[in-house]
Amino acid sequence: xxxxxxxxxxLCVLCxxxxxxxxxxxxxxxxxxxxxxxxxxxxxxxxxxxxxxxQVFELQPFAQQYWxxxxxxxxxxxxxxxxxALAGYAFARIRFRGSNVLFVIVLTGLLIPSEVTIVPxxxxxxGWGLTDTHWPLxxxxxxxxxxxxxxxxxxxxxxxxxxxxxxxxxxxGLGRFATxxxxxxxxxxxxxxxxxxxxxxxSWNLYLEPxxxxxxxxxxxxxxxxxxFVDAYGGPMWNVQLAAASMTALPVLVVFVLxxxxxxxxxxxxxxxx
Amino acid sequence: xTVQSQSQSQSLARTARHTxxxxxxxxxxxxxxxxxxxxxxxxxxxxxxxxxxxxxVFYYSLNEWNVLADTFSFVGAxxxxxxxxxxxxxxxxxxxxxxxxxxxxxxxxxxxxxxxLLNQRLRGTTVFRTLFFSPVVVSLVAWTIVWGFLLxxxxxxxxxxxxxxxxxxxxxxxxxxxxVSVIVVQVFKNVGLNMVLFLAALQGVPRELFEAARLDGxxxxxxxxxxxxxxxxxxxxxxxxxxxxxSLQVFAQIAVLTQGGPGTxxxxxxxxxYQQAFxxxxxxxxATLSVLLFVIVLALTLLQWRMRRRWVFHEA
Numbered sequence: 001x002x003x004x005x006x007x008x009x010x011l012c013v014l015c016x017x018x019x020x021x022x023x024x025x026x027x028x029x030x031x032x033x034x035x036x037x038x039x040x041x042x043x044x045x046x047x048x049x050x051x052x053x054x055q056v057f058e059l060q061p062f063a064q065q066y067w068x069x070x071x072x073x074x075x076x077x078x079x080x081x082x083x084x085a086l087a088g089y090a091f092a093r094i095r096f097r098g099s100n101v102l103f104v105i106v107l108t109g110l111l112i113p114s115e116v117t118i119v120p121x122x123x124x125x126x127g128w129g130l131t132d133t134h135w136p137l138x139x140x141x142x143x144x145x146x147x148x149x150x151x152x153x154x155x156x157x158x159x160x161x162x163x164x165x166x167x168x169x170x171x172x173g174l175g176r177f178a179t180x181x182x183x184x185x186x187x188x189x190x191x192x193x194x195x196x197x198x199x200x201x202x203s204w205n206l207y208l209e210p211x212x213x214x215x216x217x218x219x220x221x222x223x224x225x226x227x228x229f230v231d232a233y234g235g236p237m238w239n240v241q242l243a244a245a246s247m248t249a250l251p252v253l254v255v256f257v258l259x260x261x262x263x264x265x266x267x268x269x270x271x272x273x274x
Numbered sequence: 275x276t277v278q279s280q281s282q283s284q285s286l287a288r289t290a291r292h293t294x295x296x297x298x299x300x301x302x303x304x305x306x307x308x309x310x311x312x313x314x315x316x317x318x319x320x321x322x323x324x325x326x327x328x329x330x331v332f333y334y335s336l337n338e339w340n341v342l343a344d345t346f347s348f349v350g351a352x353x354x355x356x357x358x359x360x361x362x363x364x365x366x367x368x369x370x371x372x373x374x375x376x377x378x379x380x381x382x383x384x385x386x387x388x389x390x391l392l393n394q395r396l397r398g399t400t401v402f403r404t405l406f407f408s409p410v411v412v413s414l415v416a417w418t419i420v421w422g423f424l425l426x427x428x429x430x431x432x433x434x435x436x437x438x439x440x441x442x443x444x445x446x447x448x449x450x451x452x453x454v455s456v457i458v459v460q461v462f463k464n465v466g467l468n469m470v471l472f473l474a475a476l477q478g479v480p481r482e483l484f485e486a487a488r489l490d491g492x493x494x495x496x497x498x499x500x501x502x503x504x505x506x507x508x509x510x511x512x513x514x515x516x517x518x519x520x521s522l523q524v525f526a527q528i529a530v531l532t533q534g535g536p537g538t539x540x541x542x543x544x545x546x547x548y549q550q551a552f553x554x555x556x557x558x559x560x561a562t563l564s565v566l567l568f569v570i571v572l573a574l575t576l577l578q579w580r581m582r583r584r585w586v587f588h589e590a
Contacts, residue, residue, distance in 0.1 A: 004396065011391060011402050017462050018406050024430055025420040041433045087316035096309030106316055109324040111575060113523050115544045116568045117327035119551050119560045120334060124327065143319020151316055176308050205414040207526035208544075212552055223415035227530055238423055245416035256411040260404050263411065264470050 022249065029053070029243035036239050052243035059237075060225055061218045062244065069222040069248075072137050073203040079142035080150050080199045081192055088154025089180050093166070103155075109148040114140070115208065122212055136213045137221070141203060150195045157191035158184060194266035204252065222248045331568070334561035341555045353562040362538055362546065369453065370542045370570075374521040376457040381517050382510065385465050389472035390498070403473070407466035414463065418530040421459040422446065425531075449539045452532050456540055460527055464520070468513045475509035476502070515578050522571055543567050 023043075028036055029052050031045040056062050090096070091103045125136045141147060161184065169179045185192070210224045217228070226248060229240040256263050338349045357363060388406055392399045409417060424430040425445040432442035445455045479502060487497050503510070525544045528534060534541035534549070541549075547567065551560025 007391065007394060007396060008398075014388065014391075015402065015405050017458075018409055018466075021417065021420045021424065021462075022408065022412060024424065025416070028423070037428055040437065041430055083315045083319070086312040090309045090312030094305050094309040094312065096306040099309060099313075102313060102317060106313075106320050109320050111572060112324055112328055112568065113519070113571055115523050115525065115547065116564045116571070117324065117331060119547075119557055119564055120327035120330035121323065122552075123330070123334075123557070139319075140323050143315050144323030145320075147316065148320065148324075176305065180312075201411060205526075207415055207529070208548065211529075212548075223413060223526065226415050226419055236419075236422075241419055242423065245413075245419045249412040249416040252411050252413065253408060256408065257404065260407070264403065264407055 022253065025242050026246050026250065029239060029246045031239060033239055052239040053247075055237075055240045056229070056244045056247070059229060059240065060220075062225065062247075064218050065220045065222055065225040066247070068134065068219065069204060072134055072221060073200050075138050076141045076203040077196050077199045079138065080147045081196060083143055084147050084150035084154045084195060085185060085188065085192065086180075087151045088156075089158050089184055091151070091155045092158035092161075093180075093184070094176070106148055107152060109145045110152070112145060114145055117145075118208065118212060125213065131213055132215050132219060133213075134219065137203075137206065137209055140209070141199070141206075146199070146202060150199060153195055154188065154191055157188055161187055190266075193262060197263055197266045201252070328568070331561050331564045334558055335565050337558050339557040339561075341557060349558070353558050356559060357562050357566065362541070365538045366541050366543055366546045369538065369540055370522065372453055373457060373524065373540075373542055374518055376453070377460060377521045377524075378514055378517050380457060381461045381465050381468060382513060384461060385468035385472050385513065388465070388469045389476055390502070392469070392473055393476045403470070406469055409463045410466045412463075414526050415530055417463050418459060418527050421455075422531050425455055425459075446532050447536050449536055452536060452540050456524075456527055456531055459531065460521075460524065468517065471509055471513055472506065475506040479505045511578070511582055515575070518574055518578070519571065522567065522574075543570070 027043065027045055030048045030050070031042075032047060032049050032051060035042070035046060087106070091099060121136065121140065122131070125131050130136060165183055165187070166179050169183050174182065205223060206221065207223045210221045214220055214224065217225070220228070222244075226241060226244050227236075229237045229244060231237050335353050336348060336350060337346060338352065339346050392403055392406075426432075427444040427447075431445065435442040443451050445451045483501050483505075484497055487501060492500070522542075523544060524542055525548065528540055528542060528545045529548075532540040534545050538546075543563065544567065547560055547563040550556045550563060
C-alpha cells in the first residue's frame with residue numbers, strides 16, 4: 001500500500017514538466033499583457049480575454065499560414081503514403097532484377113540527414129525558380145529522404161503478409177496492381193496509419209526548410225510564423241506568441257488524446273520495426 | 275488452410291499466371307516492369323533529392339560561392355583550410371558533443387525510469403503514459419516558445435523558484451545554463467517516444483526470470499541490472515542510435531531559444547552551418563560544414579553498429 005502511494009506520488013511529480021508547459025501556454029494566452037508576468041504567477045487567468053487571439057490574425061496573415069501548414073502536411077502525408085506503399089510493396093513482394101541492390105541504395109538515404117543536403121537543395125530549387133514556393137516543402141519529403149523510412153516500414157509490413165492471399169487473388173484473375181490495391185493496401189492499414197501519423201507530425205513541425213525556402217509572410221508555415229510576433233524592438237510579444245502557439249499545438253493534442261492508442265502504438269511500431 | 279490445398283492453390287496460381295499470356299509478354303517480364311514502375315518515384319526522388327545534393331555538397335565545398343556578388347570559383351581545399359583555422363569550429367564541435375551526450379544520457383535514463391514505473395501493476399498507467407507522451411505531438415516550435423517564455427529572467431520557472439526563496443539565473447543568457455536548458459527542453463519534448471519503445475521492450479521480458487531471481491534473493495537493483503537491462507539491450511541500442519542521430523540535427527530549438535548564444539555556447543553544427551550559408555551567404559563554406567556533419571553522422575552510425583556486439587545481449 002505504501003509502495004503504491006509512493007509510486008503515484010513519484011509519477012505525479014514527474015508529470016509536471018510534461019503537462020505544465022502546455023497548461024501555462026494555454027492559460028497565459030488568455031491573460032491580458034499586464035497579467036502575463038504577474039507575481040506570484042496565477043495558474044488561471046484572473047480576467048480572461050481573447051485579445052491576444054485577435055492580434056494574432058491582425059499582425060500576420062495567420063489564417064493563410066495555418067492553411068499553408070495544413071494543406072502541405074496533408075499533401076505530404078498522402079504523397080508519402082502512395083510513394084512508400086508502392087515502393088515498399090515492390091521491394092517486399094515483386095521479384096525483379098536488381099531489387100536488392102536498389103533497396104540498399106534507397107535505404108542509404110536514411111544515413112544522410114536532410115541538414116547535410118540543405119545547401120545544394122536550396123541551389124537546385126533556386127535554379128528551377130521554385131524558391132519562395134511550397135514545392136520544396138512537398139516534393140522533398142514525398143520522394144526524398146523522409147519517405148525512405150516510410151518505404152522501409154511498408155516493406156517490413158508487406159514481407160510478413162501471408163502469400164496465400166495474393167495467390168488466391170491471382171487465381172481469381174486479379175493482376176499485380178489490382179492485387180496490390182484490393183488485397184495488399186487494405187491489409188496494410190495499421191502500417192499506413194503509423195506512416196501517416198509520423199509523416200503528418202514531421203511536416204507540421206518542419207522549421208529549417210521553411211525558413212530556408214520561404215521569404216514572403218503569406219507563404220510561411222506555422223512554426224515559422226510563430227516566431228514572427230515581435231514588437232518594434234524585436235522583443236517577443238509573449239501573449240500573442242502563446243496564443244498562436246496554442247492554436248498550433250492544441251488541435252493535434254486534442255486529436256492525440258482522442259486517438260492516443262493509435263498514436264502511441266503507431267509511433268512505437270515504426271521505431272520497433274527499425 | 276491445409277498443406278495440400280495450399281500447394282494446390284500455389285500451382286493453380288502459377289498456371290493462371292502463365293496461361294492466357296503467351297509469348298514475349300510473360301509474367302516474369304511483366305513483374306520486372308511493374309517492380310521498376312512501383313519503385314520509380316522513390317528511386318527517382320532518392321537520386322534527385324538525396325544523392326545528387328550529396329554529390330553537389332562535396333563539389334560546392336571545393337568552391338568559393340558568393341551569391342550576393344554572384345561569383346563562383348574553384349578554390350580547391352581552401353574551405354577545408356578555413357575549417358581547420360576557424361576559431362569557432364572547436365567550440366561548435368564542443369557544443370554539439372555536449373548537447374548530444376547530455377541529451378542521450380538524460381533522455382535514455384529518464385525514458386527508462388518512466389518505462390519501469392509505468393510497467394508496474396498499477397491502475398491508471400495509461401493516463402500517465404498519455405501525459406508523458408503528449409509533448410511528442412505538441413508542435414516543436416510551440417513547445418520551444420513556451421519554454422523560452424518560462425525560462426526568462428522574470429519567467430515562470432524563476433517565479434516558482436522564488437516561492438521557495440531561490441533566486442534563479444537568467445537561464446538562456448548564462449553560458450552553461452543555456453546549454454542545459456536547451457537539453458532539458460528537448461528531453462521533455464521527445465522522451466515519451468523512447469519511453470514507449472522501452473515499455474514495449476519491458477513487456478517482452480518473461481516474468482519467470484524475475485520470479486526465479488527473487489527466489490534466489492536478488493534485490494530490485496540487481497534484478498534490473500542483471501535481467502532487465504540485458505534483456506532490453508537491443509532496444510537501448512536502437513533508441514540510442516535514433517537519439518544520437520536526432521541530437522546532431524537539432525536546429526529549431528536553438529534558433530528559437532538561444533540563437534546559438536550566449537557567445538557561441540549553444541551554437542551546434544547545424545545552426546552554425548545555417549548561419550554561414552543562409553545568413554552570411556558563404557555557401558561554399560556552408561557546404562564544407564555540411565561535409566563535416568555528414569562525416570560525423572556516418573562515423574557515429576558505423577561506430578554504434580560495430581559496438582552492438584559488445585553490449586547487445588541476444589537471446590540465443
